[in-house]
Amino acid sequence: MRVIFLGPPGVGKGTQADFIAKKFGIQKISTGDLLRESVDRRTTLGNEAKLFMERGELVPDNVVIGLVEEKLGSPECRNGFLLDGFPRTVAQADKLSSFLEGNGEAIDRVVYFSLPQADIIERISGRRSCPKCKAVYHLKSIPPKKEGVCNECEMPLMQRNDDKPETIQSRLVVYQKQTEPLIQYYKDRGILSELDGSGVVSAVQERLVALLTQSR
Ligand SMILES: [Zn+2]
Numbered sequence: 115m116r117v118i119f120l121g122p123p124g125v126g127k128g129t130q131a132d133f134i135a136k137k138f139g140i141q142k143i144s145t146g147d148l149l150r151e152s153v154d155r156r157t158t159l160g161n162e163a164k165l166f167m168e169r170g171e172l173v174p175d176n177v178v179i180g181l182v183e184e185k186l187g188s189p190e191c192r193n194g195f196l197l198d199g200f201p202r203t204v205a206q207a208d209k210l211s212s213f214l215e216g217n218g219e220a221i222d223r224v225v226y227f228s229l230p231q232a233d234i235i236e237r238i239s240g241r242r243s244c245p246k247c248k249a250v251y252h253l254k255s256i257p258p259k260k261e262g263v264c265n266e267c268e269m270p271l272m273q274r275n276d277d278k279p280e281t282i283q284s285r286l287v288v289y290q291k292q293t294e295p296l297i298q299y300y301k302d303r304g305i306l307s308e309l310d311g312s313g314v315v316s317a318v319q320e321r322l323v324a325l326l327t328q329s330r
Contacts, residue, residue, distance in 0.1 A: 115194040121227030124238035140194035224300040229311040242271035
């Protein structure tokens, strides 16, 4: 099974990606993890990526694509994979599909997680995290036992700048501009499914498993 998860930040696809990868025994690939891993392992591509990350710049396409291709060719991906957060652009999608074609493979299904903007803002703006152990809470869905402090270390919880309502709005605009064309791209190829991302985690999970089992 070869799957791509698409969707704006805050839609809950990261949580679902971990679950699905385990359930179907496939490798989850997120570009954030790949970048951190390759920088730590000091691979050629990792060293290159590090230069951009240290300057606070976006890592260029060719480096990201190189990392993804390296991973896709590794034994962990033999049973299939789930790409979370990649591709982000049509150019990346084109590169990915020609790479897979070269191996006689193709993407089976692209799942687009959708959620009304108001819900996204509520989900993201409720996030709080512990600066010490990095545990993540949510004011509504995963509140800490004692208000405002971490269950484990009793540190005061913090809100990332990225998660403040005024920043979320602009993140969503960037996402839409960049990724909307991708939705059409996969629709045209007949492999896009839209998934209703509303409701509790277990409800979304159920819909997702049904969808993926069907398209296997
Ligand atoms: Zn903590």
